[in-house]
Amino acid sequence: MFNFKEKTVYITGASGGIAMSCIKKFYNAGANLILTDLHLSDLEAVCRTLNLAPEKVLLMAQDVRNPEDAITAVEEGIKKFGSLDIVIPCAGFYPKSLVKDLSDLQWKDTLSINLDGVFYTIRAAIPYLQDGGAIVNITSIAGHKGSFKHGHYATAKGAVLTLTRTLALELAPAIRVNNVSPGLIDTAMIQDLMNEQGDLLISQTPLNRLGTSDEIANAVMFLASNHASFITGETLHVNGGLYIAS
Numbered sequence: 324m325f326n327f328k329e330k331t332v333y334i335t336g337a338s339g340g341i342a343m344s345c346i347k348k349f350y351n352a353g354a355n356l357i358l359t360d361l362h363l364s365d366l367e368a369v370c371r372t373l374n375l376a377p378e379k380v381l382l383m384a385q386d387v388r389n390p391e392d393a394i395t396a397v398e399e400g401i402k403k404f405g406s407l408d409i410v411i412p413c414a415g416f417y418p419k420s421l422v423k424d425l426s427d428l429q430w431k432d433t434l435s436i437n438l439d440g441v442f443y444t445i446r447a448a449i450p451y452l453q454d455g456g457a458i459v460n461i462t463s464i465a466g467h468k469g470s471f472k473h474g475h476y477a478t479a480k481g482a483v484l485t486l487t488r489t490l491a492l493e494l495a496p497a498i499r500v501n502n503v504s505p506g507l508i509d510t511a512m513i514q515d516l517m518n519e520q521g522d523l524l525i526s527q528t529p530l531n532r533l534g535t536s537d538e539i540a541n542a543v544m545f546l547a548s549n550h551a552s553f554i555t556g557e558t559l560h561v562n563g564g565l566y567i568a569s
């Protein structure tokens with residue numbers, strides 16, 4: 324259904340659960356991949372697990388809090404593949420605290436990973452993005468509704484929603500920019516939350532289960548593809564109905 328041959332896709336947080344599903348699907352659809360995360364060793368493990376051919380991937384360490392890392396990743400990607408078509412800033416950090424208890428450092432670090440990191444990654448990519456390209460940001464149900472004990476995370480994700488709509492205006496007509504907004508997805512990120520209140524949260528979800536990383540990757544691929552060629556500045560919710568029900 325999807326063909327990304329001759330396309331280069333840049334994914335941050337690439338050893339995470341949702342990113343790995345995106346990698347698998349874009350790779351199988353023929354894409355070249357620029358994959359970054361904090362630790363190169365984790366990315367090498369992803370390559371082994373998914374059996375990715377070295378000529379189709381570039382692995383780079385990138386701390387999304389550091390603007391220089393984004394520039395280096397993009398420049399090395401252009402050297403290897405010659406062009407850049409799709410950006411998926413997938414790195415994320417989901418710490419827990421009441422707002423009243425947050426230190427300056429916790430606030431800044433959470434905003435830095437979940438918001439600044441998206442900005443640095445996209446800003447570095449913009450000069451190289453080909454006409455017809457796409458950016459798909461990964462926001463969260465928390466960015467729409469707020470989130471008890473995750474106010475710093477929810478604030479950052481809400482800001483990404485706004486950044487996406489602004490970029491959609493600024494980069495049109497050449498580049499489309501959209502959000503996928505997941506609900507509860509079965510990855511390492513929400514293990515603590517599920518251990519604490521998983522049964523309650525699943526019972527509040529009309530489809531009565533967690534989502535899978537593959538279900539998020541399907542939405543990302545759709546928005547990145549020509550099947551979504553008249554869609555920009557929009558948000559695709561993927562949450563099993565939790566958003567409307569809770």
Ligand SMILES: NC(=O)c1ccc[n+]([C@@H]2O[C@H](COP(=O)([O-])OP(=O)(O)OC[C@H]3O[C@@H](n4cnc5c(N)ncnc54)[C@H](O)[C@@H]3O)[C@@H](O)[C@H]2O)c1
Nearest residue numbers: 336338339340341386387413414415463505507508510512
């Ligand atoms: N799992 C969910 O229920 C859920 C819900 C809504 C949104 N999301 C979003 O989906 C995206 C992927 O999350 P996931 O569920 O796959 O989580 P995950 O924890 O499996 O992956 C997150 C990845 O981000 C990387 N990362 C963290 N800090 C980084 C930094 N400073 N620089 C570079 N990389 C960094 C981690 O190393 C990890 O590989 C995130 O943006 C997350 O906020 C997830």
